[in-house]
Amino acid sequence: MGSNSLVPFQDLNVCPELPATSTLLVPKIEPKLEPLDEPLPSPPAFSLSTPSPAPSPCPSSADVYSEFNRLSELFRSTLAQGLQGNGDMPFPPDSDPDSRALVPVDNPEAHLSNVVLMPRGSRKYQARSSELVRVMDLKPEDERYFRDLIRKTRMLFDSLRVYAIAVDEKQKDLMVPHRRPRADLKAAAVMREHGLWLNRDKRVVGDIPGVSIGDVFFFRMELCVIGLHGQAQAGIDYVPSSQSSNGEPIATSIIVSGGYEDDEDAGDVIVYTGHGGQDKNNKQVVHQKLECGNLALERSMNYGIEVRVIRGFKYEGSVSGKVYVYDGLYRIIETWFDVGKSGFGVFKFKLVRIENQVEMGSTIMKFAASLRTRPLDARPRGYVTLDLSSKKENFPVLFFNDVDKDHDPIYYEYLINTVFPPFVYHCGSTSGCDCVGGCVDDCFCAKKNGGEFPYNLQGILVRGKPLIFECGPHCRCPPSCRNRVAQKGVRNRFEVFRSTETGWGVRSLDLIQAGSFICEYAGVVLTREQVQVFTMNGDSLIYPSRFAERWREWGNLSDVFCDYKCPEDPSTPPLDFAMDVSRMRNVACYMSHSSSPNVLVQLVLYDHNNVSFPHLMLFAMENIPPMRELSLDYGVADEYMGKLAICN
Missing domain, CATH: 2.30.280.10 (SRA-YDG)
Known part of the structure; x- marks a missing residue:
């Protein structure tokens, strides 16, 4: 100071x-x-x-x-x-x-x-x-x-x-x-x-x-x-x-x-x-x-x-x-x-x-509440569509632009989940837990996560890890299982908007609690050989390995325990793939880059067991008020990577 x-x-x-x-x-x-x-x-x-x-x-x-x-x-x-x-x-x-x-x-x-x-x-x-x-x-x-x-x-x-x-x-x-x-x-x-x-x-x-x-x-x-x-x-x-x-x-x-x-x-x-x-x-x-x-x-x-x-x-x-x-x-x-x-x-x-x-935060929260129920009454001008996802998401994704005439996001096919190559689903173990009534502390999936569930009973991420195993199609537990969080999709109402400062951005109409799931960063996964062809054609790609490991900060108790060590297991091999979002994408692709982000990337597996191809799931790093822009740390942002190169 x-x-x-x-x-x-x-x-x-x-x-x-x-x-x-x-x-x-x-x-x-x-x-x-x-x-x-x-x-x-x-x-x-x-x-x-x-x-x-x-x-x-x-x-x-x-x-x-x-x-x-x-x-x-x-x-x-x-x-x-x-x-x-x-x-x-x-x-x-x-x-x-x-x-x-x-x-x-x-x-x-x-x-x-x-x-x-x-x-x-x-x-x-x-x-x-x-x-x-x-x-x-x-x-x-x-x-x-x-x-x-x-x-x-x-x-x-x-x-x-x-x-x-x-x-x-x-x-x-x-x-x-x-x-x-x-x-x-x-x-x-x-x-x-x-x-x-x-x-x-x-x-x-x-x-x-x-x-x-x-x-x-x-x-x-x-x-x-x-x-x-x-x-x-x-x-x-x-x-x-x-x-x-x-x-x-x-x-x-x-x-x-x-x-x-x-x-x-x-x-x-x-x-x-x-x-x-x-x-x-x-x-x-x-x-x-x-x-x-x-x-x-x-x-x-x-x-x-x-x-x-x-x-x-x-x-x-x-x-x-x-x-x-x-x-x-x-x-x-x-x-x-x-x-x-x-x-x-x-x-x-x-x-x-x-x-x-x-503007007062309480006023903004009241305004967001009106947008959740009557968006056209609260803001009669600026909405391009009231659901960018075409009803694919659990809640509609609003698209608002009162800055210019750019309607680019409506011309892309909306993805709700990442598209993996078919061979990904044929690799790894096909075993799951036998918890018919819901997973218990010593079940197979808890053991895969190091003997503890990654979420509490309210679905909040307890601490970040290199990789989280959620219960999947081979598990006998019901959809209400506490170990099925990220796979259920979004639980908040989001809005893609045009900003004079950051280009495209994303904000929520709901208050998002710290540690809660936001959405998946979805795209089409490309292998190394496919990446070489795409980059030769000049297409921009997302490289998951370049995202900053902000998951290490969530649940980090090193300020309380001098011998605290960040989790290193379950370990994952280097993420040797890229994601194409140039034609198919979801709301996450419009999030801005920040060196002090309020959203982290957590790797999760649930629909297959190939640790080389995890889902990129996004969680809140802090309480995010309604109408506040969501941001990610993209790590390295250059011509091959980064929200600015793709969405702006």
Whole structure:
């Protein structure tokens, strides 16, 4: 970061003292709390474990369970401590104290392990600073650095959370139905224990470097991890008076989620109700007082300090039932004491969005929702076709161009799956699993994947691997099997669009969760001999071997375990083939190249067992908001390879 980017905030001691306010004889208020993301479980016997290099493709049953038992012990030294520590950020107050600590599972077979990954040295929790700073005039390289830092931190959070769920699914007590482990709390606790939370050394006023307006979060804990909002449940984040340099509290961010009956949200203008005075049913039962977060908002208005606004609302399909969207910076321009709808006194704060910011993420999500049901009403001009796939995909692929008259994509035949040469299906083993009712932990296909399923029960990729074996036509398991994910096709509504910056691009009308399947990169596979003929004719081809191995980043826990090793099995030979997409292609071929992509390529086999010719399946590397462009790392982009050469 440039030396002039981090600017100390103005000395608040030189400002006028707090004016006298009337005193109300009311009970002491509590912080403005928000509903929990999901119910807390009963105290779990849980061990969050980290993967190790996968064993040979078909280990014995004993080896499989020995490996799992070994994994179950890896976080013992890290998670034996309580999660609360001496930090300033409380966990939800109504949770059982024991549920805040992660305790390892007593495993009678743990002594069979002969490989141990040592966690990084335990660190004392970093206390959150009260020093106010504003980040200004970042150079382009600084902006890229902080964006990548935020993306990496969020990816680690998601990787830990998804892996925690996978371990819980394997250890779940069948006597406790519908148990929903708080994997977000576990992931955040591990990251906090290892000093991986961001923006703890300074209290940032204004935008957090690396966080973009429109970024979407499924869990409140993720907001805490990156420092966007430092309270796990309170709606107002502020520097308390005991830590402030001038003895007055200062607010830095709020969450607007309609938790108070007197809240009014008109987008650019918000009337935000202060905290306190509510019962457990969110009904106002006593007067509020001008203290704590309420006083902090009033002081921020007095000193002209902007606050970050995060909106939380219910969202169908969200893993937690809610989403939180960062909508930018607001100024508090007015505050007053009023009688609320329940007849009790409440403090109200009028916030106005600062001008010249990009469009709010919550507005874009509402617009995308209208496109999903009534695209022509929401955007009457620009659509070339409402289904580029001609009903071949599970959901229509919209084609939108309001830039020019180029309608090129409609002239190509749409593929939903890669076309392999016939000989590919006659090579390799034809055996499959015998799991009639659904695959179990020790089935044949699980063993081929190193003794573990690549996806959790929600179909989310647990960690990237060199190759994934899904159940195929020779397996007896049903279509609903948890090991059949990528072969089922797209589950989101996509739109191919024309951009003045990247040419053709792809965006989703749905919110895509990190680790979820997107689509296949489909084309016609050519052997080496065929490639030579095509290149002599000047045709451009896709070379799968040149895609960057971004799968190594998903599920990478090396920041938690110093001895973590990226999976190397099941191994694959070099991908000695190319793909022709010059006449037949699918939606993936229009994705743009990026050195910081939000989509990764994962090799998958399911309809044949020839490891030399895998499918190129695409998965989300992060939560991708609706209408945000999808991007891939094509690796080497030249005249023989790359989206720009083919689709632009």
